Amino acid sequence: MDSPALALGASFLAIGALLKDIGFNVQQSFFSTFFTYALPGQLVMAESFFVGASLINIFVAVWLVNVRLYPMSVSLIPLLKDKSQPRWKYYLSCHFLAVSSWLIMKNRYQSIEQKYRIDFWIGIGIGTWGTAIFSTLAGYFLSDYLNKDMMIGLAIVNPVYFTCMMIGAIKNRSIGLSVLLGAILGPLFFLVSPEWSILYGGLLAGTLAFFLGGKDDRPV
Amino acid sequence: MIDLSSNITLVILVTSLATYLSRFLGVVSSENIDVKSKIFRWFNCIAYSTLAALIARIVVFPTGTLADAEILIRFLVILLSVAVFFATKKNLVYPTILSAILLTVLNSLY
Numbered sequence: 025m026d027s028p029a030l031a032l033g034a035s036f037l038a039i040g041a042l043l044k045d046i047g048f049n050v051q052q053s054f055f056s057t058f059f060t061y062a063l064p065g066q067l068v069m070a071e072s073f074f075v076g077a078s079l080i081n082i083f084v085a086v087w088l089v090n091v092r093l094y095p096m097s098v099s100l101i102p103l104l105k106d107k108s109q110p111r112w113k114y115y116l117s118c119h120f121l122a123v124s125s126w127l128i129m130k131n132r133y134q135s136i137e138q139k140y141r142i143d144f145w146i147g148i149g150i151g152t153w154g155t156a157i158f159s160t161l162a163g164y165f166l167s168d169y170l171n172k173d174m175m176i177g178l179a180i181v182n183p184v185y186f187t188c189m190m191i192g193a194i195k196n197r198s199i200g201l202s203v204l205l206g207a208i209l210g211p212l213f214f215l216v217s218p219e220w221s222i223l224y225g226g227l228l229a230g231t232l233a234f235f236l237g238g239k240d241d242r243p244v
Numbered sequence: 245m246i247d248l249s250s251n252i253t254l255v256i257l258v259t260s261l262a263t264y265l266s267r268f269l270g271v272v273s274s275e276n277i278d279v280k281s282k283i284f285r286w287f288n289c290i291a292y293s294t295l296a297a298l299i300a301r302i303v304v305f306p307t308g309t310l311a312d313a314e315i316l317i318r319f320l321v322i323l324l325s326v327a328v329f330f331a332t333k334k335n336l337v338y339p340t341i342l343s344a345i346l347l348t349v350l351n352s353l354y
Contacts, residue, residue, distance in 0.1 A: 027336070028336055030336075030340060030341070031336055031337070031340040034340065042308070042309075047252075052252050056256050056260075059260035060259050060263050061263075062263045064298060064302070065259055065262070065263045068259075069256075072255075073252070079255070079258050082262075083258050083259075083262045086259045086262040087262040087266070089298070090263045090266055091266055092266075092291065093266035093270065094266040094273075095294055097266065097267050097271055099284065099290075100291075102277045102278065102279045102284060103279055105274070114274075115268065118264075118268060119264060119267060121267045172309070172312070173348045173351055173352045174348055176310060176312055176348065177344040177345065177346075177348030177351070178344055179347075180313070180318065180344060180347045182302075183302050183322065184325040185339075185340045186299045187299055187325070187326060190295060190296065191326060191329070192329070193292075198289050199288070199289070201289075202289040202291075202292035202293040203292050203295075203296045204296070206296030206297040206300070209293075210296065210300040210301045211300050222294060222297045222298050225293075227294070229296070229297060230289040230292065230293035231286070233293060234290075
C-alpha cells in the first residue's frame with residue numbers, strides 16, 4: 025500500500041471544499057482543476073479572488089507561485105525524449121506536470137525504455153490529473169460535512185506529502201543541497217518579498233547547490 | 245454591476261494560462277537540452293530547490309486554513325510524519341493520513 029492517489033486526493037478534496045466556500049459553482053470548480061491542475065496556484069487564485077484582486081494581479085501571483093513548473097519541465101522532458109515520438113505529445117502532456125507526477129516519473133524513468141517513456145508519462149499524468157479532478161468534485165460535495173479542524177487537517181496533507189516525496193527523491197549530493205538550501209532560503213526571502221520569494225530563493229539555492237554539490241555523477 | 249459568474253470564468257482562464265505558460269516554456273527550452281549537459285544538472289537543482297522553497301514557505305508562512313494552526317504544531321506534525329515515512333520504509337500513505345489526523349486533534353486541543 026503505497027499509493028500517491030490518497031495524498032493527492034486529500035489535497036484536492038480541500039481545494040474543492042475551498043472553491044465552494046468562496047462561491048464557485050460545481051462546473052467552475054471542475055474546470056479550475058481541469059485546466060490549472062496546480063494546487064498552490066489554485067490556492068493563490070482562490071485567495072486573490074476572495075480579496076478582489078485584479079486579473080493582472082492574479083496572473084502575476086499565480087505565475088510566481090507556479091514558476092517552479094518551468095525548471096521542473098526542463099529537468100524532466102529531456103529525459104523523455106525520443107526521435108520516434110511526435111512533438112505534440114510533449115506539448116500536450118506537459119499539462120500533467122505537477123509535483124506528484126514529476127516525482128513519480130523522476131523516480132521511475134530509468135527502468136523504462138527510452139522509446140516508451142513519454143507514453144508512460146502520459147499514463148501517469150492522466151492518472152494523477154484524473155484523481156485531482158475527481159477529488160475536487162468530491163471535496164465540493166463533501167464541504168458541508170467538513171468542519172474547520174478537519175479542513176486544517178487536510179491542509180497539512182499536501183506539504184507533508186511533498187516533503188516526504190522530496191526527501192525520498194534525494195539521489196545525490198547536489199539534490200540534497202538543493203532541497204536543504206531551498207527550504208531555508210524560501211522562507212527567508214519571504215521576509216523580504218513574499219511574492220518573489222520562491223523564484224529568488226529557489227534560483228539562488230539551486231545555483232549554490234549546483235556549484236557546492238561538486239562532481240557527483242549519480243543519476244538525477 | 246459585474247457579472248460574477250463570467251468573472252470567475254476569467255479568473256480560472258487567467259490562472260490556467262499563468263500555470264501552463266511555465267510548463268509550455270519548459271518544453272520549448274527542452275528542445276536543445278542534453279541530459280548529460282551541465283545546464284540540465286543546473287536546472288535539476290533549481291527544480292528541487294524551488295520546490296523546497298515553496299513547501300517551506302507553505303509550512304512557515306501559510307496562507308488560508310493552515311495559518312490557523314500554531315507554527316510549533318505544524319513543525320511537529322511535519323517532523324513526525326517524516327519520521328513515520330522512514331520508519332515505514334518510505335511509505336507515503338501512513339505519514340499523510342497520520343498528519344491530517346494529528347493536526348486535526350492537536351489543533352482542537354490547543
